[in-house]
Amino acid sequence: MNTESTTQPVIEARHLDLTFQTNDGPVHALKDVNLTIDKGDFVSFIGPSGCGKTTFLRCIAALETPTGGSLTVNGMTADEARRNRAYGYVFQAAGLYPWRTIAKNIKLPLEIMGYSAAEQDERVKNVLELVDLAGFGGKFPWQLSGGMQQRASIARALAFDADILLMDEPFGALDEIVRDHLNEQLLELWARTEKTIGFVTHSIPEAVYLSTKIVVMSPRPGRIADVIDSPLPKERPLDIRDTPEFIEVAHRVRDGLRAGHSYDD
């Protein structure tokens, strides 16, 4: 590590390409993606399906391997970062193990990473409080609502000390009311934990409400159409969505989406 490590970006992508070879020829999932994410940023990736937003997140998580360009996570390659357990990943579905209670589900990464039993209990207690699920540790997943399950899966990603949280449309399958509530809680959690968050969504209000930086992407080939630094304050009550600033940012996101999307295909 060099002395600049404190100011070094957490995630840095330079000319990142990812091409899948399929039977119908190559598919350019990502083309010339350049992006810098600093510590403590809340970055949303928004765009129509096929724009590569999930693929980019999976590249950061080293679940996909780019075919060109460079990508560093915490100054390491993405795969080294994965092996150093640099991030927690939240999938679209909660993916809790049905044979484990909520507490045991949250312990899963801790068991794998070899935390002591006492430490595991301590951490489970903390993260359950963090996601407002204290008292539900002994329940099985099927006894919880969809929103609570997704909160449990966020707790699972927070349980170990990764300072990056990657979320792939975590609230995509939930209804509007639950979603609003979870968005509010997520902002609170972000303020308390000071994590760097990468968040994939296809909802414009969600992206604008949550993010300090909004990355608008467009498909075929998957690329970045616009990067918007949000002028909104860090403190965001739900009714901030009615302010002119919010509407202006949302407007710019919509313009970016429209410009990048060709409707002829």
Place this chain on the structure above:
Amino acid sequence: MKQVIAILTVVAVIALIWYAACVPMNIKGVLSELERGGAEVEPPTTSARRGMGEFGLVVNNTFAIPAAWEQKKPRLPSPHQVVIELWETTVEKKITSKRSLIYHGWVTLSATMLGFVIGTGLGVLLAVGIVHSRVMDLSVMPWAIVSQTIPIIALAPMIIVVLYSVGVQGIIPKAIISAYLSFFPVVVGMVKGLRSPDAMQLDLLRTYSASRSQGFWKLRLPASMPYLFTSLKIGIAASLVGAIVGELPTGAVAGLGARLLAGSYYGQTVQIWSALFAAAILAACLVGLLGVIERTVLKRMGMAQ
């Protein structure tokens, strides 16, 4: 309650068809016996009756119908004969008696259980190998399938003869035949079960950079449990068939298979049918027991509600 009525209805219908079938099946024998006993039957000679159809004989001699349900060595014994035989050879015989079905059932059951344990263990091990090794996936699975296409009735005598020549006899050869039949459903079910976690679940473990063995113990194995129990239920029934088949070619003196064989040597159809029913009841009990274990285990795991 509704279920009980449904089951009883089916049983009643089967019994009715069975009783009806006894009459034409047994009529020729019954008429011969009656003729020998001095009764007037129509037509009166065996040679004349030989050319006639069974239904014609029944119509001509309706008085003989009750006797068709009470023959000593019928072609097709009637339901109550089988039930009485089952009762006499289980409840009324001491279990040490060579005529006790409990005794014969136990001989078969012990071979079944040993074979089932061997087969299940082998099946699980093969499944683990197949899931984790591409080479095993390509090489073992075709052989496992081929092994099940060979009729066990052809293979069983060879297994027994070969093992006898190296000095192995008694319960072991039967257990091996039993295991041969029961490992296959376990392999197929476990392979499916161990592969049941979806891509997302596997990706999640990758994000923790979990090892293969952690993935196996924490994800694949627990996820395969419902599949395992389904396979075990098929496997244990196959085990029982294996043990019975293993008793047939040896001229075995004990076991349900031996009862079947002895019954067919001496034309004791009632004994054959009661042994068959004993085997069926035994299989039903074993499968039912596994069902109870399945529910208990899955409930304790939190996978059943």
